[in-house]
Amino acid sequence: MVWPLWLPILLRSSRTSATDWTRVTQRPRIFLTEDAKRLAKKRLPRMIFDFFEGAAGREVGAGRNEARFDDITLQPRAMADVGKRSLATRFLGVEYGLPLGIAPMGMCNLACPRGDALIARTATDRNVPVCLSSAGSSSLEDMRRWSGDLTWFQLYFGHTARASFGAAERARDAGYDTLILTIDVPEVSRRTRDQQNGFSLPFRLTPRAFLDFALHPRWSISTLVHGVPEPRNFATESKGFDRKASRAGADWAFLQELRERWSGKLIVKGITSPVDAVRVQGLGVDAVYVSNHGGRQLDSAPPAIDLLPIIRSAVGPDYPLLFDSGIRNGEDVVKALALGADFVMLGRPTLYALAAAGGAGLQSLMQCFAEDIDLVMAQIGVSRIEDITDQVLFTPCAQAAHHAATHQAIPASTDT
Numbered sequence: 001m002v003w004p005l006w007l008p009i010l011l012r013s014s015r016t017s018a019t020d021w022t023r024v025t026q027r028p029r030i031f032l033t034e035d036a037k038r039l040a041k042k043r044l045p046r047m048i049f050d051f052f053e054g055a056a057g058r059e060v061g062a063g064r065n066e067a068r069f070d071d072i073t074l075q076p077r078a079m080a081d082v083g084k085r086s087l088a089t090r091f092l093g094v095e096y097g098l099p100l101g102i103a104p105m106g107m108c109n110l111a112c113p114r115g116d117a118l119i120a121r122t123a124t125d126r127n128v129p130v131c132l133s134s135a136g137s138s139s140l141e142d143m144r145r146w147s148g149d150l151t152w153f154q155l156y157f158g159h160t161a162r163a164s165f166g167a168a169e170r171a172r173d174a175g176y177d178t179l180i181l182t183i184d185v186p187e188v189s190r191r192t193r194d195q196q197n198g199f200s201l202p203f204r205l206t207p208r209a210f211l212d213f214a215l216h217p218r219w220s221i222s223t224l225v226h227g228v229p230e231p232r233n234f235a236t237e238s239k240g241f242d243r244k245a246s247r248a249g250a251d252w253a254f255l256q257e258l259r260e261r262w263s264g265k266l267i268v269k270g271i272t273s274p275v276d277a278v279r280v281q282g283l284g285v286d287a288v289y290v291s292n293h294g295g296r297q298l299d300s301a302p303p304a305i306d307l308l309p310i311i312r313s314a315v316g317p318d319y320p321l322l323f324d325s326g327i328r329n330g331e332d333v334v335k336a337l338a339l340g341a342d343f344v345m346l347g348r349p350t351l352y353a354l355a356a357a358g359g360a361g362l363q364s365l366m367q368c369f370a371e372d373i374d375l376v377m378a379q380i381g382v383s384r385i386e387d388i389t390d391q392v393l394f395t396p397c398a399q400a401a402h403h404a405a406t407h408q409a410i411p412a413s414t415d416t
């Protein structure tokens with residue numbers, strides 16, 4: 001990337017800018033994902049914010065992912081003796097501090113300098129898993145050093161199966177035990193905002209981009225000081241990682257061979273069809289990750305949360321299911337668990353919080369999620385994560401049927 005000539009001058013004259021970033025990170029006023037998003041929008045160049053927030057087509061699907069959560073309501077319960085509550089969650093044999101991890105996302109260091117390292121620190125503090133993307137801006141070896149066994153690695157089908165197996169071997173050599181294969185990107189979709197903004201990696205410094213960076217000097221300077229982020233995990237042996245490369249050649253035989261070669265835990269991400277879910281399950285994959293990529297791939301994909309109960313019923317009650325797409329607060333997490341997920345992953349809010357206030361921003365947001373989940377559990381009369389079932393959902397018909405079944409007849413009111 002060619003940087004504006006004035007940046008070194010500005011850099012020398014405004015040493016405080018880097019310090020300012022640190023100072024700002026100490027008192028983040030983040031109580032909701034929406035707070036983080038508002039701050040991120042101010043701090044990031046528009047091109048970067050749009051890369052994070054943008055989705056496929058007219059972005060209707062991304063909006064639907066979030067909106068559908070608002071239609072789901074929970075049934076408050078009283079006198080349930082919920083004084084002692086725990087958020088500890090077992091998933092694939094490991095106990096985590098929350099039912100919530102960090103989803104794989106490319107180029108997190110664009111949110112703020114050392115973004116991946118800050119995510120790793122938050123994951124470690126909270127004892128939650130973090131998944132590094134194939135398109136990550138830190139090497140998988142570094143990430144594994146920062147967050148140890150909590151680090152998972154996400155793999156894309158490379159330009160050949162051999163290249164993908166090579167990337168998986170590199171992850172195994174670095175000590176990874178959990179691999180997520182993402183299968184919902186046969187081709188990278190058209191992200192309209194990226195096209196409008198001329199976003200590409202590495203950056204092309206068009207006049208429009210120049211102005212955008214110049215209007216956000218703090219981000220530009222800190223990014224320059226810490227090194228312009230670039231993809232650090234090569235999916236091929238010879239070429240650098242190409243996030244736009246076609247993955248359309250992936251097939252079931254590839255997944256079967258990956259299963260045979262990868263002796264650790266294998267999760268398949270981007271499943272939206274119950275038929276595909278059952279096929280993945282049949283190949284001995286350890287968990288299915290229900291996700292529509294946050295609406296970034298197919299604008300008309302069904303809202304991800306609507307798919308959860310359908311896929312749960314297809315794979316049976318005991319098969320491990322992960323979920324993301326549209327999670328914005330702790331109530332959403334509880335709803336996803338109630339609708340069949342065993343574990344939930346956090347996408348865009350992670351990037352907004354980092355951009356808003358660095359590591360402190362992400363810590364604040366995670367605290368909001370933890371408090372939300374805990375307080376919601378108190379409201380719905382549940383003390384343990386594993387007790388969150390579809391019984392906590394409010395569905396008028398089901399409630400009436402349950403009442404009728406347990407009480408035979410609704411007692412006559414004594415009110416006059």
Ligand SMILES: Cc1cc2nc3c(=O)[nH]c(=O)nc-3n(C[C@H](O)[C@H](O)[C@H](O)COP(=O)(O)O)c2cc1C
Nearest residue numbers: 052103104105106133182293294325326327347348
């Ligand atoms: C900026 C960005 C980059 C992403 N990169 C990847 C990726 O490299 N691999 C992947 O499997 N998913 C990727 N995703 C999708 C996320 O893992 C997750 O499925 C999605 O963000 C969930 O939707 P939500 O953010 O609206 O909750 C990316 C998402 C965003 C926003």
